[in-house]
Amino acid sequence: MWNTNKFCEQLGLTYPIIQAGMAGGVTTPELVSSVSIAGALGTLGAGYMTAEDMTESIIRIKQLTNHMFAVNVFIPEDNNLSSERVARADRLLDSYRRDLQIKKEPFTSTPFPYDAQLESILELNVPIVSFTFGVPSRETVKELKKNNVITIGTATTVEEAVINEDRGVDAVVVQGSEAGGHRGSFTGDFSKGMVGTIALVPQAVDQVRIPVIAAGGIMDGRGVLASLALGAQGVQMGTAFVTSQESGAKVQHKEAILKTTESETVVTSVFSGKPARGIRNQFISDLKEFESELPGYPDQNSLTKPIRKEAAKQNKPEWMSLWSGQAPRLSTRKSATELIDGIVRQVEGLIQEKW
Numbered sequence: 001m002w003n004t005n006k007f008c009e010q011l012g013l014t015y016p017i018i019q020a021g022m023a024g025g026v027t028t029p030e031l032v033s034s035v036s037i038a039g040a041l042g043t044l045g046a047g048y049m050t051a052e053d054m055t056e057s058i059i060r061i062k063q064l065t066n067h068m069f070a071v072n073v074f075i076p077e078d079n080n081l082s083s084e085r086v087a088r089a090d091r092l093l094d095s096y097r098r099d100l101q102i103k104k105e106p107f108t109s110t111p112f113p114y115d116a117q118l119e120s121i122l123e124l125n126v127p128i129v130s131f132t133f134g135v136p137s138r139e140t141v142k143e144l145k146k147n148n149v150i151t152i153g154t155a156t157t158v159e160e161a162v163i164n165e166d167r168g169v170d171a172v173v174v175q176g177s178e179a180g181g182h183r184g185s186f187t188g189d190f191s192k193g194m195v196g197t198i199a200l201v202p203q204a205v206d207q208v209r210i211p212v213i214a215a216g217g218i219m220d221g222r223g224v225l226a227s228l229a230l231g232a233q234g235v236q237m238g239t240a241f242v243t244s245q246e247s248g249a250k251v252q253h254k255e256a257i258l259k260t261t262e263s264e265t266v267v268t269s270v271f272s273g274k275p276a277r278g279i280r281n282q283f284i285s286d287l288k289e290f291e292s293e294l295p296g297y298p299d300q301n302s303l304t305k306p307i308r309k310e311a312a313k314q315n316k317p318e319w320m321s322l323w324s325g326q327a328p329r330l331s332t333r334k335s336a337t338e339l340i341d342g343i344v345r346q347v348e349g350l351i352q353e354k355w
């Protein structure tokens with residue numbers, strides 16, 4: 001059977017499908033629980049959350065389902081805060097603030113909530129944790145394993161997949177360049193990891209023993225079956241779930257994905273200071289020439305946050321971050337359950353028809 005393998009068994013899943021943890025309010029407890037109840041794995045994107053907000057969402061998920069679910073967190077990076085860079089980037093945002101009629105807030109660097117999040121994850125007996133932007137330490141993996149927490153890493157190259165395996169994680173998401181949202185790269189320049197899913201997945205499968213989860217451009221049953229054929233034991237899908245009914249994405253974000261085509265996304269650092277794939281808009285074009293001078297994550301993210309938030313309120317999608325992968329034509333307005341059921345039917349139909 002296409003849906004029975006070691007990975008599904010270990011995670012207690014009916015289908016080898018993970019709904020990506022997507023920070024920024026997309027992964028509501030309703031989305032996470034609906035996905036898990038449908039037999040796939042729902043993930044709370046906790047990257048931007050304080051440990052307290054994350055705890056509240058986890059409690060709500062547990063009220064909605066007793067199925068397995070995961071929480072996704074960001075690994076902290078060295079932040080070489082340069083106040084000069086921050087001040088310069090802040091000045092570039094003056095015109096947006098003027099147009100939106102919002103005040104300039106004094107800049108405060110946001111600390112990574114990682115340690116406090118891990119503590120709460122252990123206290124709340126979260127069954128599965130996934131990581132991006134780096135690899136967890138061996139000690140962290142050991143501690144989580146001691147508490148029966150399953151761990152999933154992220155890699156954008158074979159080298160990063162091998163590092164994840166070496167740290168002891170149970171599985172690794174291999175993120176192709178088609179993927180929407182932030183690049184999970186953590187070894188050197190991100191451009192090294194801009195390899196398409198179909199090329200990257202089988203090469204990673206050949207080099208690690210842990211299950212490989214394919215991500216990037218997978219939107220339907222065709223993508224799921226193709227990933228399994230490449231040797232992946234599962235898929236992680238982001239964009240497909242952004243437009244689902246239970247997703248908490250802003251309406252402008254959902255509508256933008258639904259009407260976008262394959263050639264309208266770009267990888268940009270202008271919103272957060274970290275490369276991410278989203279739909280090209282005016283904010284990206286305006287700041288492109290300054291991209292290399294902007295501060296890194298999370299400082300640029302903190303600087304642009306009030307603008308993105310107010311732009312959504314004032315219905316100005318041209319200034320919002322509209323993360324999307326390269327297959328937006330395949331997006332739909334379905335509920336998460338309909339989306340998963342449709343994928344399963346399509347995979348089974350393809351197997352019967354063609355093989």
Ligand SMILES: Cc1cc2nc3c(=O)[nH]c(=O)nc-3n(C[C@H](O)[C@H](O)[C@H](O)COP(=O)(O)O)c2cc1C
Pocket residue numbers: 020021022023026045046047072131132154175178179180181182184215216217218219236237238239240242323324325326327
């Ligand atoms: C809106 C959005 C937000 C995302 N946020 C996260 C995140 O917080 N953590 C993470 O590990 N991956 C994040 N991703 C990336 C996904 O894990 C995954 O790699 C990607 O969605 C796969 O490509 P696809 O969007 O074409 O399905 C995000 C993706 C999107 C579209």
